[in-house]
Amino acid sequence: MQVGSHDLQWRYNKQKITILNNPYCIIIDNLFGAERSNKIFEHIISLKDHFQPAEIMYEGSLKVNETYRKNLTCYVDSLYKNNEPEWSRRREYRRRSPLLEAVDGLMESIDMGTILNSAPIPMCKFKDVNVWESQISRYGYEGEHYEWHYDRISNDDRLITLVYYVNMEPRKFHGGQLLLSDGFLLDRQIITPDSKEHTIEPENDRLVIFNSRTIHKVAATTSSSKFEEGRFSVNIWCGIRQNGATVSNY
Numbered sequence: 001m002q003v004g005s006h007d008l009q010w011r012y013n014k015q016k017i018t019i020l021n022n023p024y025c026i027i028i029d030n031l032f033g034a035e036r037s038n039k040i041f042e043h044i045i046s047l048k049d050h051f052q053p054a055e056i057m058y059e060g061s062l063k064v065n066e067t068y069r070k071n072l073t074c075y076v077d078s079l080y081k082n083n084e085p086e087w088s089r090r091r092e093y094r095r096r097s098p099l100l101e102a103v104d105g106l107m108e109s110i111d112m113g114t115i116l117n118s119a120p121i122p123m124c125k126f127k128d129v130n131v132w133e134s135q136i137s138r139y140g141y142e143g144e145h146y147e148w149h150y151d152r153i154s155n156d157d158r159l160i161t162l163v164y165y166v167n168m169e170p171r172k173f174h175g176g177q178l179l180l181s182d183g184f185l186l187d188r189q190i191i192t193p194d195s196k197e198h199t200i201e202p203e204n205d206r207l208v209i210f211n212s213r214t215i216h217k218v219a220a221t222t223s224s225s226k227f228e229e230g231r232f233s234v235n236i237w238c239g240i241r242q243n244g245a246t247v248s249n250y
């Protein structure tokens with residue numbers, strides 16, 4: 001990641017906030033601090049048996065396609081789900097997961113909403129977000145990767161993507177950078193020859209925020225076969241529903 005003359009960087013409490021342009025993204029370092037991020041990491045490792053080969057949506061259904069995406073994922077929301085009608089009761093149940101407790105706190109943070117209020121659309125809509133899902137990814141072994149794609153699907157359930165990195169320190173894996181592009185995508189290829197890219201390192205306790213329509217990829221990652229030595233990230237896709245119904249305003 002290179003911070004250029006048109007980019008910004010400043011400190012807020014113990015976090016360091018960086019803004020990159022073209023494509024726009026916000027990077028927050030030291031998000032939760034060492035103690036809490038370590039607790040989240042240990043929790044993620046304890047979920048090892050719930051990780052499965054990643055699937056992608058293709059021709060209307062979820063499929064494994066290792067040339068396009070190869071890594072392990074865990075749908076952590078489904079592990080801490082109950083059928084209480086009240087969000088406050090469901091949220092209380094989710095607090096059994098240190099990760100989901102942290103995610104829910106982040107999504108409901110008034111400070112985050114206020115800080116993002118002056119960001120471009122759709123990031124400035126963060127304060128109105130009322131739906132989010134979390135997926136843990138592990139990359140590593142012999143070159144696991146995810147090629148160019150965007151996270152937006154068909155409605156405003158996915159307006160903003162947040163990626164939280166939490167890894168063993170010192171880092172045991174290689175590669176795994178997040179690449180963001182301001183180009184256009186067609187048939188899984190960037191078709192704009194002069195498009196610009198950011199390369200963002202998967203630093204422990206780092207959060208990256210960007211428009212779910214922004215094209216991005218995960219560079220090839222190598223690691224030992226030890227599960228805990230991989231590159232871990234939590235993808236949080238968030239958006240807005242109106243009266244509980246999906247909408248498509250953005």
Ligand SMILES: [Fe+2]
Pocket residue numbers: 149150151216
């Ligand atoms: Fe993605």
